[in-house]
């Protein structure tokens with residue numbers, strides 16, 4: 001097997017230069033160096049093509065949403081048909097109503113549903129509803145978890161290198177008022193005793209506890225989510241699952257089905273709409289009803305929840321087509337089997353060159369950490385060699401495989417050809433990393 005990545009054409013170079021001039025983030029939407037990044041020309045199934053004609057196997061999948069692969073024919077044809085009827089009305093139409101019905105049928109905690117445009121919106125409304133329902137203001141999240149770009153949530157996420165004593169939050173961005181920092185409390189993922197202690201000590205102020213049930217690629221330890229469920233129930237604190245990644249990716253019922261724990265509220269996005277902008281907050285009627293505008297006229301606590309493109313008929317149509325595909329027998333089993341082969345192939349490639357690696361996550365969403373120590377949360381992941389990880393991501397790119405800096409997403413469209421190519425790229429990247437190690441002078445001489 002071979003793969004020779006073509007250099008950037010003049011046209012793509014011009015596009016990159018224009019991007020860097022016009023858009024402050026440029027091409028830096030992943031952590032891959034600008035010199036190696038590319039402009040996407042098109043995508044189909046599990047493959048991407050760049051503007052210089054290079055073809056890649058895609059495990060970035062638009063940061064997760066393309067669980068069926070790109071441009072799935074059933075989604076494309078449903079959307080195409082719907083487009084002729086107009087694209088947005090503000091007034092409710094049938095596709096979002098039908099999608100709400102399917103969510104209530106499939107997601108264990110869902111009794112009612114609110115639509116937004118992004119995962120950030122969905123987690124933001126979860127927090128606002130929790131605050132209105134409890135009259136309390138603080139949010140407890142876990143170190144290393146990501147819940148979108150809201151001010152309360154851009155704290156101690158996966159890009160945090162400064163470690164503070166729990167439960168003190170470390171902001172991940174400037175431009176967030178200092179007063180917001182104290183409203184977010186941080187607990188260690190997978191340490192139930194420490195988390196329960198922080199929750200009990202702060203329960204008078206806690207509006208909610210929010211988790212990514214599979215935190216990035218760190219699965220919950222047995223009993224961890226159930227323990228959080230117990231303590232939040234006992235103290236009457238809304239328990240929120242951020243299933244923006246795990247929803248419709250781990251299973252039709254998401255992490256709630258996979259791990260057998262049912263929260264009060266759940267944020268969804270990404271995989272639910274076959275690659276169209278969406279956010280969904282669903283959950284127990286006891287909390288969701290705070291968004292009913294009639295409460296305002298009755299003088300009851302009320303959360304305003306609206307948006308120009310919310311309940312968008314195109315995204316909902318794509319969502320319905322996507323769910324119909326995901327419900328076909330064998331889809332999740334196929335994704336699971338593909339992911340398992342890739343995880344095993346990754347381990348084997350590095351075993352062969354004697355580079356210690358930990359592969360964490362679930363088959364549909366996993367990552368490699370270069371360390372011989374166990375990795376189970378954000379702090380333990382910091383022991384891994386971050387430069388090796390970045391170099392691995394870049395070596396894969398040079399061998400025609402695209403992944404996010406922090407994980408591989410697997411789709412139902414990854415087939416035998418893509419798997420074989422990826423396993424070959426793993427071995428080639430492992431050999432190159434081993435050669436790098438040989439070139440590095442040993443510190444003991």
Ligand SMILES: Cc1ncc(COP(=O)(O)O)c(C=O)c1O
Pocket residue numbers: 063117118119120121123146147148149212242243244245269270
């Ligand atoms: C777990 C999780 N929650 C929330 C979000 C935010 O979603 P969006 O980018 O659609 O705002 C993301 C995005 O990556 C996510 O991974």
